[in-house]
Amino acid sequence: MTTARALVLEAPRQLAVRTFEVPDVGDDDAVLRVEACGLCGTDHEQFTGHLFPGYGFVPGHESVGVIETIGARAAERWNVRAGHRVAVEVFLSCRDCEACRAGAYQRCARHGLADMYGYVPAERAPGLWGGYAQYQYLAPDSLLCRVPASLDPVAATIFNPLGAGIRWGVTVPQTKPGDVVAVLGPGVRGLSVCAAAKHAGASFVMITGKGARDAQRLALARDFGADLAVDVDTADPVAELRAATGHLADVVVDVTAKAPAALGQAVQLARRAGTIVIAGTRASRDTPGFDPDLIVYKELRILGALGVDTAAYEAALALLETGRFPFAELPSRIVGFDGVAKLLADMAGEGDPPPVHGVVVPHEGS
Ligand SMILES: [Zn+2]
Ligand SMILES: [Zn+2]
Numbered sequence: 001m002t003t004a005r006a007l008v009l010e011a012p013r014q015l016a017v018r019t020f021e022v023p024d025v026g027d028d029d030a031v032l033r034v035e036a037c038g039l040c041g042t043d044h045e046q047f048t049g050h051l052f053p054g055y056g057f058v059p060g061h062e063s064v065g066v067i068e069t070i071g072a073r074a075a076e077r078w079n080v081r082a083g084h085r086v087a088v089e090v091f092l093s094c095r096d097c098e099a100c101r102a103g104a105y106q107r108c109a110r111h112g113l114a115d116m117y118g119y120v121p122a123e124r125a126p127g128l129w130g131g132y133a134q135y136q137y138l139a140p141d142s143l144l145c146r147v148p149a150s151l152d153p154v155a156a157t158i159f160n161p162l163g164a165g166i167r168w169g170v171t172v173p174q175t176k177p178g179d180v181v182a183v184l185g186p187g188v189r190g191l192s193v194c195a196a197a198k199h200a201g202a203s204f205v206m207i208t209g210k211g212a213r214d215a216q217r218l219a220l221a222r223d224f225g226a227d228l229a230v231d232v233d234t235a236d237p238v239a240e241l242r243a244a245t246g247h248l249a250d251v252v253v254d255v256t257a258k259a260p261a262a263l264g265q266a267v268q269l270a271r272r273a274g275t276i277v278i279a280g281t282r283a284s285r286d287t288p289g290f291d292p293d294l295i296v297y298k299e300l301r302i303l304g305a306l307g308v309d310t311a312a313y314e315a316a317l318a319l320l321e322t323g324r325f326p327f328a329e330l331p332s333r334i335v336g337f338d339g340v341a342k343l344l345a346d347m348a349g350e351g352d353p354p355p356v357h358g359v360v361v362p363h364e365g366s
Pocket of ligand 1: 039040061
C-alpha cells in the first residue's frame with residue numbers, strides 16, 4: 001500500500017503534515033503524482049481564516065502533476081494515460097446537468113462550490129483533495145488539461161493565472177486587435193492580462209500599480225506586453241493614457257485586491273461604449289472617486305468575472321508553450337511543505353515582501 005504525505009490546514013494558520021493512504025483506482029478515477037501546485041490569494045485567505053471553508057482540509061487548487069494510475073473509462077473520458085502531465089481544474093463537472101451542458105460547469109448542480117479541489121474536508125475519503133500533497137485523488141468528474149511536453153511542472157503552474165488573464169482580459173470583454181487595454185493591478189494575474197491582451201492583438205496596453213510595493217512588478221510589466229506602467233501614487237493614469245495614445249481605453253480590466261479606488265479609476269479610464277471587467281474584489285463597500293453617472297454618459301458595459309474555465313487554461317498552456325512571454329523568469333518562491341506557512345503569511349502581507357508567484361513542490365525534501 002502506498003502512502004502520501006500531505007499538508008492539512010486544521011484551523012487558521014495550523015498546517016500539519018499528515019499521511020494518507022493512496023487509494024486504489026477504479027474504472028472512473030485516477031491518482032495524480034503532484035509535482036507542483038501554484039498559490040494565489042485564495043490560498044493565503046484560507047490560511048489566515050479570511051475565507052472560511054470547513055477545516056481541516058488539504059488546500060491547493062492549482063495542481064500540475066503526472067497521472068500515476070488511472071482507470072480505463074477515466075483514461076478514455078479525459079483522453080490521458082498514466083505518465084501524462086496534466087493541470088487540474090479546480091471545479092468538478094458532472095457533464096450532464098443543465099449548467100454543465102451549457103459549459104458553465106462552475107455552477108454544476110451536482111458539484112458546484114462544494115466539491116472544489118483545495119476545499120474538500122480531509123475526512124471525506126480518500127482525503128487527498130488538494131495539491132499540498134504528494135498525491136492528489138482525481139474523482140470521476142474531474143476536468144484535466146494536458147501540459148505540453150516542453151513545459152516543466154513549476155512553469156506549467158502559470159496555467160492558472162494566465163488562464164485567468166485570457167478569460168478576464170480577452171474572452172469576457174471580447175478584446176479585439178487594435179484595442180487599447182488598461183489593466184489595474186500588477187500581480188501575476190495583472191501581468192497575465194497584459195500578456196493575454198497583447199497576444200490577442202491589443203495595440204496598446206497600460207498597467208497600473210500603487211506605491212513602492214508594486215514598483216518591481218510594474219518594472220517587469222514591459223516584458224509581459226505592457227507599453228506603459230503607471231504608479232497611481234505619483235501619476236494620473238487617465239492623463240498618462242491620453243498622453244500616450246490620444247484615447248481612453250476600449251477595455252479596462254480590474255484585477256486589484258482590496259483597492260477601493262480601482263472602480264472609480266476604471267470608470268474614468270474607459271472610453272465611451274468601453275468595456276470594464278471587474279475581477280478583483282475590494283473587501284469594502286467604499287468606492288472613492290467612483291462617479292456612477294459616467295456609466296450612463298459613457299454607455300459603459302461593466303462585467304464581473306469569477307473564475308476561469310478549461311478553454312482558457314488550454315489557451316494558457318498553448319501560450320506558455322510558445323515562450324513569447326518570460327513567465328518562467330517571474331520572481332517566484334518555490335517551497336516544500338516546511339516553507340508553506342511562511343510563504344502564505346508573506347503573501348497575506350504579514351512578513352517579508354511576497355514573491356510575484358508562489359509554488360509548493362510536495363516532493364521537495366521528502
Ligand atoms: Zn487560485
Ligand atoms: Zn453538472
